[in-house]
Amino acid sequence: xxxxxxxxxxxxxxxxxxxxxxxxxxxxxxxxxxxxxxxxxxxxxxxxxxxxxxxxxxxxxxxxxxxxxxxxxxxxxxxxxxxxxxxxxxxxxxxxxxxxxxxxxxxxxxxxxxxxxxxxxxxxxxxxxxxxxxxxxxxxxxxxxxxxxxxxxxxxxxxxxxxxxxxxxxxxxxxxxxxxxxxxxxxxxxxxxxxxxxxxxxxxxxxxxxxxxxxxxxxxxxxxxxxxxxxxxxxxxxxxxxxxxxxxxxxxxxxxxxxxxxxxxxxxxxxxxxxxxxxxxxxxxxxxxxxxxxxxxxxxxxxxxxxxxxxxxx
Numbered sequence: 001x002x003x004x005x006x007x008x009x010x011x012x013x014x015x016x017x018x019x020x021x022x023x024x025x026x027x028x029x030x031x032x033x034x035x036x037x038x039x040x041x042x043x044x045x046x047x048x049x050x051x052x053x054x055x056x057x058x059x060x061x062x063x064x065x066x067x068x069x070x071x072x073x074x075x076x077x078x079x080x081x082x083x084x085x086x087x088x089x090x091x092x093x094x095x096x097x098x099x100x101x102x103x104x105x106x107x108x109x110x111x112x113x114x115x116x117x118x119x120x121x122x123x124x125x126x127x128x129x130x131x132x133x134x135x136x137x138x139x140x141x142x143x144x145x146x147x148x149x150x151x152x153x154x155x156x157x158x159x160x161x162x163x164x165x166x167x168x169x170x171x172x173x174x175x176x177x178x179x180x181x182x183x184x185x186x187x188x189x190x191x192x193x194x195x196x197x198x199x200x201x202x203x204x205x206x207x208x209x210x211x212x213x214x215x216x217x218x219x220x221x222x223x224x225x226x227x228x229x230x231x232x233x234x235x236x237x238x239x240x241x242x243x244x245x246x247x248x249x250x251x252x253x254x255x256x257x258x259x260x261x262x263x264x265x266x267x268x269x270x271x272x273x274x275x276x277x278x279x280x281x282x283x284x285x286x287x288x289x290x291x292x293x294x295x296x297x298x299x300x301x302x303x304x305x306x307x308x309x310x311x312x313x314x
Contacts, residue, residue: 054240055090057309059302060118060233060258062250063096063106065218065270069294073174075110078295081302082110088306091115093236095229095248095258097190097222100124100132101181116236121215121222121254122229123187125236132186138225139185145210146189146223153203157221159191172219188224190217215254218273222254230257247305249298252276259287266301269293 061067067075085092094103095118103117103126117126143161146154160168160183169179193200204214207223214223237246248262251270259265260279265287267276281287290297
């Protein structure tokens with residue numbers, strides 16, 4: 001069951017009943033008859049703020065190169081950890097440069113439609129159970145700023161809006177249907193930079209003067225107004241009382257703020273991206289790195305965190 005809500009400012013909404021995707025998810029992983037309490041499965045979409053329902057652990061995760069395989073976009077290797085999270089009632093908040101349209105489908109498939117999601121690099125929040133809206137005014141304003149840049153800078157940036165749907169599919173490796181969802185930007189513009197480093201600095205400085213930030217992900221340089229993944233993480237966590245332990249996983253520079261802001265951060269190995277330099281929290285063990293890339297590494301890291309969290313708190 002979904003309701004259509006637009007959220008660029010954040011917000012949460014409860015749902016009644018079990019998410020339709022959960023039965024499909026269980027069937028997919030071969031656990032259709034899994035005896036999990038409906039109370040455990042439903043409690044977080046009934047309310048997210050009371051002491052009785054506050055989760056012990058909440059996981060924030062990037063998608064491409066982290067929970068999704070860099071090449072195939074599969075999350076299948078992470079199913080054991082996802083299943084364990086559902087059984088424990090631990091929310092999964094997807095945090096990606098992907099659009100609300102893309103994330104709504106993925107969230108359903110994974111069995112976490114009852115959780116909010118951070119979309120387009122933190123530019124917006126997709127509420128629990130909601131679908132993306134059609135308002136693209138922020139994206140249109142961003143494109144207007146791009147059009148006003150000096151031609152020698154603008155020509156070096158090739159964004160999704162410069163491409164046909166077929167070109168989006170070719171550049172991302174996504175099937176055509178998913179490429180159409182990826183092209184439905186509401187708040188941001190991902191793309192490829194073809195100029196040198198000096199020109200990129202000038203490009204980013206010109207955008208910053210207009211309130212637009214440029215953040216490098218595992219694949220694309222993404223332009224957006226406003227908040228970051230870390231800002232949205234803080235906003236979502238503030239709704240829970242008592243405050244849960246937070247875990248954040250990512251593989252690219254645009255994940256660093258979120259990883260550093262979490263109680264426990266994980267840098268997921270990805271040899272295809274620009275990588276993440278050594279972070280302050282690594283010295284004390286609060287931030288760790290996986291040896292295995294993508295969803296395999298994600299699965300191991302989350303299962304380990306779950307084991308520690310529930311062992312320590314009983």
